[in-house]
Amino acid sequence: MYGQEEEGMVKELIKNVFFGLFAVCVFFGAAELACRLKYEPVQHAYDGIFEYDKDKIYRLKSNIQDGWFAGRLVQTNSFGYRDREIPVEKDKNTLRILAIGDSVTFGHGISVDDTYPERLERLLNEKFGRYRFEVINTAVPGNSPFQEYYDLKRGLVFDPDIVIIQFVINDVVEPYKIFRRYGGTGKDYHRVADVPYWHYALSEKSAFYLFLQDIFLKIRFRALTQEDIRDRAVRDEIELGWNAAADEPANSKVQEAWEECFRWLRREFQLCRSRNIPCVLMASPVDFQFLDDSRTYAQKALAKFAAENGVRYVDLLPVMREAARKQIISKYSLNAETGFSELVATHKGDLEEFWRHFFLDYDHYSPRGSGAVAAVLYPVVTDLLKKKGFEM
Numbered sequence: 001m002y003g004q005e006e007e008g009m010v011k012e013l014i015k016n017v018f019f020g021l022f023a024v025c026v027f028f029g030a031a032e033l034a035c036r037l038k039y040e041p042v043q044h045a046y047d048g049i050f051e052y053d054k055d056k057i058y059r060l061k062s063n064i065q066d067g068w069f070a071g072r073l074v075q076t077n078s079f080g081y082r083d084r085e086i087p088v089e090k091d092k093n094t095l096r097i098l099a100i101g102d103s104v105t106f107g108h109g110i111s112v113d114d115t116y117p118e119r120l121e122r123l124l125n126e127k128f129g130r131y132r133f134e135v136i137n138t139a140v141p142g143n144s145p146f147q148e149y150y151d152l153k154r155g156l157v158f159d160p161d162i163v164i165i166q167f168v169i170n171d172v173v174e175p176y177k178i179f180r181r182y183g184g185t186g187k188d189y190h191r192v193a194d195v196p197y198w199h200y201a202l203s204e205k206s207a208f209y210l211f212l213q214d215i216f217l218k219i220r221f222r223a224l225t226q227e228d229i230r231d232r233a234v235r236d237e238i239e240l241g242w243n244a245a246a247d248e249p250a251n252s253k254v255q256e257a258w259e260e261c262f263r264w265l266r267r268e269f270q271l272c273r274s275r276n277i278p279c280v281l282m283a284s285p286v287d288f289q290f291l292d293d294s295r296t297y298a299q300k301a302l303a304k305f306a307a308e309n310g311v312r313y314v315d316l317l318p319v320m321r322e323a324a325r326k327q328i329i330s331k332y333s334l335n336a337e338t339g340f341s342e343l344v345a346t347h348k349g350d351l352e353e354f355w356r357h358f359f360l361d362y363d364h365y366s367p368r369g370s371g372a373v374a375a376v377l378y379p380v381v382t383d384l385l386k387k388k389g390f391e392m
Contacts, residue, residue: 049074050140050190054197056147057179058190060140069141070109079154082112083137090159095390097121097135097381098155100148100268101166104284105139107370109360112137114367119374124381128392136160142190144175145264152268156275162384163272164280164377165265168363169289169298172245172261173254182260246288246295262305269309278384281306282377285317287362290355291344312380319376324354 046052049067053059060080061067067074077085090096099105099117107115121135136158138151145167152163175182180194249255265281272279283302289295299315306313325340328350343351358369365373382392 046192048191049076050192052192053150055150056140057194058140058142058192070103072107072109072111075112081136081138082106082115083117086134086136086158088157091132093130094132094134095124095162095385096158096160097133097162097164098152098158098160099135099137099139099164099166100152100155101139101164102143102148102168102171103139103141104168104364105137105166106141107137107139108141108364110365110367110370114370116365116370116373116377119370120377120381123374123378127378130391139166142174142178144171144179145261145268146175149264149267149271152271156271160277161388161390162278162280162381163268164282164381165268166282166284167265167302168284169245169286172298173257175257175260245298246286248297258301265305266309269311273310278312278388280312280314280377280380280384282314282373283316284363284373285320287355287359289317290320291348291351293341312384314376314380316373316376320355320358320372323372324351327354 046061049060049064049069050058051061060074060076060082062076062078062080064074064076067076074082077083079086097117097120105115105117112118115137117135117137117139121133124131124133124135136155138155140147140151143151148165152165155163178194244254244257249258269279281302283299285299289299296317299317303313303315321340325338325343328334328343328347329336329338331350332347358366358372360366386392
């Protein structure tokens, strides 16, 4: 008798659970149908060369044939790189260099043949017939260190022999202006919103989810506190932009930005170290630093950080300054010992003209500038390959 009662209770529980689940399904189904009268889920579509990425926020679309960015044709391979198609398997006697970076490495405003990864590849192949060199350009305009970590992680499938990580000072603070996860606006010129993947997927499938999101946003923005407003004002006040990374951090927000930057760079270094891949950290300058040595905190901080982590560091700012110094001394037959700071006072116009030959704007290389960068990287790369046992 006890067994029959227990069996009856189990059947009743199963029936209740079934009807409960049925009621939930009916509720959500009806809610979904009702919400579709006003909200219509659609597949996310992005204009231009960028699309959503669940880890990086945005990436380059793959297999672009006729894209345009910064006035130049952009074509991508099946991996979403501005590069030719690259087989995953590496041929015998092929050496690969993985270039990680932002618009500077991508080649903002110049053709793909004029980017410094392409120039470096040609230079190496011209000098060493023993090996075939492939410099793989994984860069995406606007990349920050946390995004470059994923580019590196994914790029390891190509079995690189060296990794070059390019850095420019807005990498420190740009995330805090743009990405929602760091308190930014959540969207910028890429036109790809910084949202979690579950939000991305649900917003394509469910009108009910779009309705709930709409309600939440209305409540959230009504509940903004004075503390929220003050925090935004602080972020604006300290100018989380180029200047904040050029000078020694004067407040906790900028210090936080540097710590976050170093955290992701350290993860990149650790990835390389785990595969026994030599890593180069290359700091690229911006225009106002060229003439003002007091604005070079970032380069000094990066030099110290690279040394602490056993990573080869290349600072292009002193290289560019020395090239400019020698050129002006030669042009005007000046004393060979004339210092750069003296030339800033006496030949500022010539220095600015020098910058314009090597840069399109405040930080993006001209074709000539890309060639100069390749020439600087060439001995660094060959030295690292020698230390790995390759005959160069």
